[in-house]
Amino acid sequence: IQLLLEEMQHILRFLDWQAEQWDSRASRPSVDQPKEEEEEEGFVAYARQQAHIRRRLAAVFRESWRKVPDLIASGFDDDLPVEEDDGIRKTLPH
Numbered sequence: 001i002q003l004l005l006e007e008m009q010h011i012l013r014f015l016d017w018q019a020e021q022w023d024s025r026a027s028r029p030s031v032d033q034p035k036e037e038e039e040e041e042g043f044v045a046y047a048r049q050q051a052h053i054r055r056r057l058a059a060v061f062r063e064s065w066r067k068v069p070d071l072i073a074s075g076f077d078d079d080l081p082v083e084e085d086d087g088i089r090k091t092l093p094h
Contacts, residue, residue: 001072008065015058022051 026047 005069005072008061008068012058012061015054015061019051019054019058022047022054026051 026044
């Protein structure tokens with residue numbers, strides 16, 4: 001369980017780091033960046049979009065994982081919804 005919690009934090013930190021890398025690419029000239037103005041604008045827009053995607057993904061994960069520590073601490077006392085392969089939501093037995 002500790003490994004799960006640590007991996008969740010690693011994923012969030014990695015996504016934050018990736019977003020910062022894309023922000024950095026969008027804000028500073030690089031040898032790899034295109035030289036044409038239109039191409040540079042496109043590159044900046046793409047880099048900003050990539051940063052946004054990673055931040056949004058991290059936000060979705062944070063919200064989805066918000067209750068995990070409490071569930072672990074409670075010993076899974078509540079009926080937890082589980083989605084089976086057939087797409088039907090069921091609950092875990094006690």
